[in-house]
Amino acid sequence: MDQILEFQGAQKEACKNLRYRVIKRNQNDISRCKQFDKYFGPDDATTQLLKQNFEIWSADPTRFWSGPSFEISTCFSDPQAELLKRFQLAERDSA
Numbered sequence: 659m660d661q662i663l664e665f666q667g668a669q670k671e672a673c674k675n676l677r678y679r680v681i682k683r684n685q686n687d688i689s690r691c692k693q694f695d696k697y698f699g700p701d702d703a704t705t706q707l708l709k710q711n712f713e714i715w716s717a718d719p720t721r722f723w724s725g726p727s728f729e730i731s732t733c734f735s736d737p738q739a740e741l742l743k744r745f746q747l748a749e750r751d752s753a
Contacts, residue, residue: 662680666673673679700708715722 659680663682666679699705711722
């Protein structure tokens with residue numbers, strides 16, 4: 659196992675496109691913790707969304723899961739966020 663890890667470390671460019679990699683036990687957890695250390699909180703759009711809907715979601719928490727309304731979606735300009743939102747709605751509707 660150690661030899662494979664050493665090889666991967668020495669040949670990073672050659673191993674970059676491999677479909678599978680060998681990693682140390684709990685390496686994903688360690689990586690997640692390091693990423694969490696770099697997290698500085700939600701972006702402005704998320705903060706605004708939470709503030710706008712705090713009362714609605716506090717009064718009826720199930721409405722949080724009912725999907726974004728048209729008014730809410732206007733604060734997102736990122737096409738990937740819009741695509742993800744629509745995919746989640748479609749997936750929920752088909753279940």
